[in-house]
Structure formats: structure tokens, C-alpha cells
Amino acid sequence: MAFIKDSGVVADTLDVVHEAFEFPVDMRLVCGGDDGPLYDPEMVQISVPYIFVDQVDARIAVLSPDLSVDDRDAIVLAELEHTLYHEIVHLLDLRFSGREDGGLAALVATEDAMH
């Protein structure tokens, strides 16, 4: 999964969140593990297992068998970025509304449906 680290997508996503919110968003982000993608409110931790990345890649390969590995990686990275924002919204929802699927999650779900 070196292409994920090399892309800087995880660091860039966290930078955007830290710049957008005045309060510190203290959380751990774990790539690997068995469960997820998910946000664990007790551990304040987002987990993205490698199997998820592999599954996204495999699905793209089936849908678009002519894509190069580089093109598939680019799509996987975009999906990973989207997933990270999704899980971060769960964290922000809990802090602002006290519910995991409060207003922010509903807003993002609407945005997702529109794109």
C-alpha cells in the first residue's frame, strides 16, 4: 500500500480538517486492522483496513478492465479520501450534536447522493 502513503492523501485530508475547524481534532487514524472503514468514538480512532482498499481496487478492475494500474490507483485514492471525510463527519457530528448520525452526516449523505 505504498502508493497510499506516497500520495499524501491521508495527510492532506487531515490538514484540510485541521485548517477548517478551530478546535483541535484529536484523533488517531489507523490504516490496516480487520474492521472498517469505521469511526470508533471511544478510541477517537478512524480505521481503514487494507482489505477495503483491495476490495475497491478489485471492483474497479471488474467494472473497467482496460484501466491501467495507475488509473485504478488514482480512483482508489479518491475513494479513500471520500471515505476519510465520511468517517471524520461522524467524529464531528458526535462533538457538535452528540449523535453519530446528526445533522452533518445527513448533510453529507445528501451531498453524496447529488454527486
Ligand SMILES: [Zn+2]
Ligand atoms: Zn458512516
